[in-house]
Amino acid sequence: MQQVFKRPQSLKDVQTHFCPGCHHGTIHRLVADAMDLHGVQERTIGVASVGCSVFLYGYFDIDVVEAPHGRAPAVATGVKRAKPGNFVFTYQGDGDLAAIGTAEIIHAANRGEDITVIFVNNTTYGMTGGQMAPTTLVGQKTSTSPYGRDKSKDGSPIKMAELMAQLGGVAYSARVAVDSPKHVLEAKKVIREAFGYQVQGKGFSFVEVLSACPTNWGMNPLKANARVGEEMIPYFQLGVFKKEEA
Amino acid sequence: MSKRLFVKGNEAAAMGAVAAGCRYYFGYPITPQSDIPEYLSRELPKLNGEFIQAESEIGAINMLLGASATGVRAMTSSSSPGISLKQEGISYMAGAELPGVIINISRSGPGLGGIDASQSDYFQSVKGGGHGGYHIPVLAPNSVQEMYDLTLHAFDLADLYRTPVMILGDSVVGQMKEALVPNPRPVRELPEKGWAVRGKGSEEQRVVKSLFLGDGELEAHNWRLHAKYQVMKEKECISEEFETADAKLIVTGFGSVSRIAQTAVAMAREEGLKVGLFRPVTLFPFPEKALAEAAGRAGRVLVIELNTGQMVEDVRLSVGAAAQVSFYGRPPGAGSLPSPEELLDVIRKNYDQAAK
Numbered sequence: 001m002q003q004v005f006k007r008p009q010s011l012k013d014v015q016t017h018f019c020p021g022c023h024h025g026t027i028h029r030l031v032a033d034a035m036d037l038h039g040v041q042e043r044t045i046g047v048a049s050v051g052c053s054v055f056l057y058g059y060f061d062i063d064v065v066e067a068p069h070g071r072a073p074a075v076a077t078g079v080k081r082a083k084p085g086n087f088v089f090t091y092q093g094d095g096d097l098a099a100i101g102t103a104e105i106i107h108a109a110n111r112g113e114d115i116t117v118i119f120v121n122n123t124t125y126g127m128t129g130g131q132m133a134p135t136t137l138v139g140q141k142t143s144t145s146p147y148g149r150d151k152s153k154d155g156s157p158i159k160m161a162e163l164m165a166q167l168g169g170v171a172y173s174a175r176v177a178v179d180s181p182k183h184v185l186e187a188k189k190v191i192r193e194a195f196g197y198q199v200q201g202k203g204f205s206f207v208e209v210l211s212a213c214p215t216n217w218g219m220n221p222l223k224a225n226a227r228v229g230e231e232m233i234p235y236f237q238l239g240v241f242k243k244e245e246a
Numbered sequence: 247m248s249k250r251l252f253v254k255g256n257e258a259a260a261m262g263a264v265a266a267g268c269r270y271y272f273g274y275p276i277t278p279q280s281d282i283p284e285y286l287s288r289e290l291p292k293l294n295g296e297f298i299q300a301e302s303e304i305g306a307i308n309m310l311l312g313a314s315a316t317g318v319r320a321m322t323s324s325s326s327p328g329i330s331l332k333q334e335g336i337s338y339m340a341g342a343e344l345p346g347v348i349i350n351i352s353r354s355g356p357g358l359g360g361i362d363a364s365q366s367d368y369f370q371s372v373k374g375g376g377h378g379g380y381h382i383p384v385l386a387p388n389s390v391q392e393m394y395d396l397t398l399h400a401f402d403l404a405d406l407y408r409t410p411v412m413i414l415g416d417s418v419v420g421q422m423k424e425a426l427v428p429n430p431r432p433v434r435e436l437p438e439k440g441w442a443v444r445g446k447g448s449e450e451q452r453v454v455k456s457l458f459l460g461d462g463e464l465e466a467h468n469w470r471l472h473a474k475y476q477v478m479k480e481k482e483c484i485s486e487e488f489e490t491a492d493a494k495l496i497v498t499g500f501g502s503v504s505r506i507a508q509t510a511v512a513m514a515r516e517e518g519l520k521v522g523l524f525r526p527v528t529l530f531p532f533p534e535k536a537l538a539e540a541a542g543r544a545g546r547v548l549v550i551e552l553n554t555g556q557m558v559e560d561v562r563l564s565v566g567a568a569a570q571v572s573f574y575g576r577p578p579g580a581g582s583l584p585s586p587e588e589l590l591d592v593i594r595k596n597y598d599q600a601a602k
Contacts, residue, residue, distance in 0.1 A: 042445055042446060043447075045443045045444075048455075054457060061446070062446060062451065063452045064443070064452075065453075065454045065455075067308060067311070071311075075309070075311050076312060077305075078272065078309035078310060078313035078315070079316055079443070081296045081313060082312070083444070083445075086444075086445045103301050103304070103305065104304070106301075107301035111298075
């Protein structure tokens with residue numbers, strides 16, 4: 001019988017610790033698939049940041065450096081400058097990248113570091129228990145916005161993919177979602193394309209992935225999944241915002 | 247034979263780094279250490295190295311973390327408020343056992359403070375600084391030559407013990423110009439960096455991390471780090487003594503103030519007072535045994551610092567009941583350093599008490 005679907009080689013054959021309905025597993029698969037496609041697993045150095053994604057090394061069969069909260073783009077800069085022949089990516093959450101790490105992401109992007117950033121946006125701080133993130137939607141209740149995010153007090157959710165597209169050093173910036181088979185296939189294509197930019201030495205590439213956090217949203221996995229399409233995508237529009245030609 | 251140069255302390259440290267094989271520098275401008283990034287921004291590109299002016303001190307220390315994780319020799323430099331920002335990264339590097347050299351040409355604080363010579367970062371440097379209960383070797387040069395020599399030594403210590411190492415200077419040693427003979431002495435025998443990330447190829451995965459969640463894993467890690475600090479205490483203490491053999495009063499101080507103190511001690515000797523100088527060169531590990539010996543013979547120790555009293559605590563711990571300890575501090579603010587005459591006066595008073 002012909003095998004049509006299998007585990008990517010870059011992914012270890014282990015169970016993940018993620019909550020039921022969490023999209024990290026899907027996104028890990030897509031990242032591993034892109035590594036396999038470009039044949040970079042053996043020269044990849046991953047940079048894990050703080051939060052649910054810190055256990056990168058438990059799931060990807062690659063070398064990994066752990067970074068302090070928000071600092072992954074700076075750590076990746078040091079790795080890539082010292083070893084320009086390696087493939088280097090960071091995998092960061094929204095609290096990590098869009099709050100504490102805004103200086104690091106903006107300046108690594110602006111310098112045009114030849115790295116790829118996978119930015120997982122689930123509109124909350126996951127591992128710390130569902131507090132308000134810079135990406136939390138207006139009106140969304142979290143453990144630190146119990147009355148709902150108030151735009152006049154808390155500001156608006158940051159649109160990182162669009163912000164990245166404004167910076168001179170960025171070669172590729174896109175936003176995808178993983179809430180439906182169609183969107184997963186699109187995400188797969190985009191992550192492959194983003195990795196291709198680094199493989200060809202074209203500079204900084206950035207992919208924002210909209211994902212669900214059922215546990216902290218207080219929803220069952222199906223409802224959480226539906227929320228991505230119903231509430232997140234209308235605000236965080238999908239698309240490729242920058243694609244520099246070679 | 248190396249030629250004799252006339253350079254600033256900051257430049258000497260940068261030259262020492264280059265001589266040590268450091269090719270990666272990440273930093274952010276701050277007075278009074280900016281000669282270091284300025285020198286390296288000019289020289290490293292010529293050596294196929296990389297100079298990056300980071301977006302912040304936090305960015306710089308984490309770039310150092312990333313570069314060091316690949317096994318290359320790399321460094322950063324800053325001054326007191328900048329070092330505060332770097333403490334997060336230093337703690338992570340200590341936790342992940344990553345080498346790297348950090349130069350602190352300290353200024354006076356707290357807060358923005360001033361740019362004059364001060365030794366108010368002693369506690370922050372030798373007692374961990376960041377969170378989590380770690381130590382890093384701290385070296386305190388008092389001359390331009392030592393800025394060079396100790397920077398070379400710092401890179402060896404970093405690789406030997408897999409630890410960040412700090413050079414703690416101030417605006418006097420950083421900004422003064424004097425003779426330097428740039429003689430890179432042979433490096434020590436260093437272990438292979440079998441832990442460095444490299445892209446695994448067909449080999450085993452390598453992970454550089456400071457997160458230990460397994461049952462008992464973190465406790466074991468902390469005991470192992472503790473054991474490493476004990477080895478440093480045994481093997482890596484450096485100190486210098488001047489006229490201590492028959493001294494009845496030991497004067498001690500580190501870095502720039504030790505130069506003034508030595509002049510004052512020499513003046514005291516001319517007056518016939520039996521005074522000696524003990525200078526710790528390593529502040530961590532603190533040269534406890536050597537100081538206790540000298541202090542035990544003399545019975546009295548006078549600690550001089552450019553602060554309100556920090557190293558004096560380690561002196562008291564070192565000498566215990568073997569000697570009486572007194573302190574003379576000159577925190578910055580008056581816009582001047584103590585003169586040799588001022589210190590001689592303090593020495594006389596303490597000597598009279600010792601004689602009583």
